[in-house]
Amino acid sequence: LVEVLEDGLRYDDMAEVLREQAEKIEGLGRKPQAAVLWSRAAVVYEERLHDLPRSVQCHERVGAVSPTSESLDALARIHGRLGDHGTAVRWLEQRLDLTQPGHRTDATVRLVRAHMQGGRHDEALARLEHGIEEDPASLDLRVLEAELHRTAGNWEALAESLQGAASLATPGERLEFLREAADVLRHKLRTPDRAVPVLEQAVELAPEDRSMRIALADALRAAGRVAEARTMAEELIADYGRRRPPERATLHLLLAEILEAQGNRAEAIQQLESASSMDMGNLAVQRMLGDLYQQAGQFDRAERAYQALLLLLRRHRGPAADRPVGIALTLLNLHRVAARLGATERAAENLESAFDVASRDEGEAKAFERSLRDSGETNLLLRALELRYKASEDPRVRGEILVEMATAYVRLGRAADALDTWLRAISDQPLSAELHESARSLALRSKLTQRYADHLETLAEQALAREDSAVAAGLLLRLGAVYEQDLRQLDRAASVYKRAEDTGEQLVSVWKALARIAAARKDRSAQLEALRRLVDAGRDALDPEDRIEALFTLSDLEFSNKNLAAGLLTLTDVAESSPQHDRAAEILRKGLAIEPHNAEALALFEKIARASGREDALLDALVRIAFTARADQKLLQEAASL
DSSP states (O other): OHHHHHHTTOHHHHHHHHHHHHHHHHHTTOHHHHHHHHHHHHHIIIIISOOHHHHHHHHHHHHHHSOOHHHHHHHHHHHHHTTOHHHHHHHHHHHHHHSOTTSOHHHHHHHHHHHHHTTOHHHHHHHHHHHHHHOTTOHHHHHHHHHHHHHHTOHHHHHHHHHHHHHHSOHHHHHHHHHHHHHIIIIISOOHHHHHHHHHHHHHHOTTOHHHHHHHHHHHHHTTOHHHHHHHHHHHHHTTTTOOOGGGHHHHHHHHHHHHHTTOHHHHHHHHHHHHHHOTTOHHHHHHHHHHHHHTTOHHHHHHHHHHHHHHHHHOOSOGGGOSSOHHHHHHHHHHHHHHTTOHHHHHHHHHHHHHHHHTOHHHHHHHHHHHHHHTOHHHHHHHHHHHHHHOOOHHHHHHHHHHHHHHHHHTTOHHHHHHHHHHHHHHSTTOHHHHHHHHHHHHHTTOHHHHHHHHHHHHHHHHHTTOHHHHHHHHHHHHHIIIIISOOHHHHHHHHHHHHHTTSSHHHHHHHHHHHHHHTTOHHHHHHHHHHHHHTOGGGSOHHHHHHHHHHHHHHHHHTTOHHHHHHHHHHHHTTOOOHHHHHHHHHHHHHHOTTOHHHHHHHHHHHHHHTOHHHHHHHHHHHHTSTTOOHHHHHHHHHO
């Protein structure tokens, strides 16, 4: 009947018949036969009727009666098509469990990809590592591992994966793995010394591959192996013979970089002049030529090189990231050489143009600023930073700019300007601990602490006015610390801390500060109040050590105030959690001075003395108890023995 229905293309009826037969046969306990029918029905629903939900139901019945690799694979595939990667993972895990060790690689690859499609990078990596441990010779797993690390930007791990893949690949495939591994080591990790052996393997595989030989020569140069790099570069140039195509200019540039690293500037310039004659549009060549002319004091030639570079940059149509130098920096160099040539007006025009370009492009600005920073032109750097600050709307970027400006002012010895800049940054980010620490330290060194305090006061008032209690509390706590520790104005500090308490924020920190300042001012009443609030805040409000210290101090103050009941309650609390028995005993003696025969106090004293293990403390306790109604023969004998 099924065949007749299939021949007649009656797939709906065919699927229904298969389902009915599967149900009946399953009911008779013939599970393997039922699984075959459920599987056939699932195929019809998926491939003929395109009814994925019904296909899933049928495959699930296969899994229930007699799971097969084919049905589990199908369930994973269909759920993947439906975008339900979590369920696909579940079926693939069952599929993996069905597969014999040594034959799991294909299933592992599918499972890892399902994890990746579901955005579960860590789970994918964990499963992949397990798969590689089981089948370390699998190239497919290594390639997938590299894909995972590449996507996540884990460059160190990617370099290792690519080298592992290269060791398993055919010679043709190996070259590409080595090429990428070397690129990661050179450009992502900036470790040319580690790239050298990888590139040496690649060159050995493909000695005629000029790009690999050039990369190796450049890596040798960057790794400081300049003699070897020079030999290679000269061999590469010699390969061209008398031909002077534009691409040869890159090799003369490389040789020039090597010669400069060897300290041979004159020969480096000759190589660059040769390169320029072969490829006048090479930006890197013109840039280095201008730099070396400038270093050699050949300012007229440097100016011509930079002018040619500027013209090329303005004609450049590719992405800015492809340029070896920016327009702003080139104009800055033109300013410098014009100034050395005595062309004051031209130098000024170039400088203004440089600032104009830098103000309109963040990438240009950063390179421009880096050059000013490296050359020690701090006043120009400050001007550039101020322009970028005004152009930026990103609070994070603005903060970074102000930090650098403050640092520049410090280098110039302009402490007041530096502090004002720190304060501008704090206005944008009032809760930044790093900014506050830098500003406070500078203010203290420069005797400008009151200026820092006044700014905190202003910011706190503004926060209170806009009902931002969290910011206000943070600022008032810092202001209180400045008055307490830096300006030594304890009464003012106490007043500020009370204002912080009124915000209702960071109360534990506020009460700790209030207790500390009250102790410094010898204000026992205020100290008691703050400590009680700290202790009443709960066990989790304070670190264990801080809570123990607060309880000891509070009990001591309560006994000093003749409040025996409160002191006993507090000391009992701390005695149960602290091993500082000697301190507890010493404080309790103050309580016993109030009421020497107090039964509760004496019982606590005995307990503390026994816990301390000190015979003199226990004897003290027993002697005190001996003069009370609690004394008995056993206690007196123990005291006598001590």
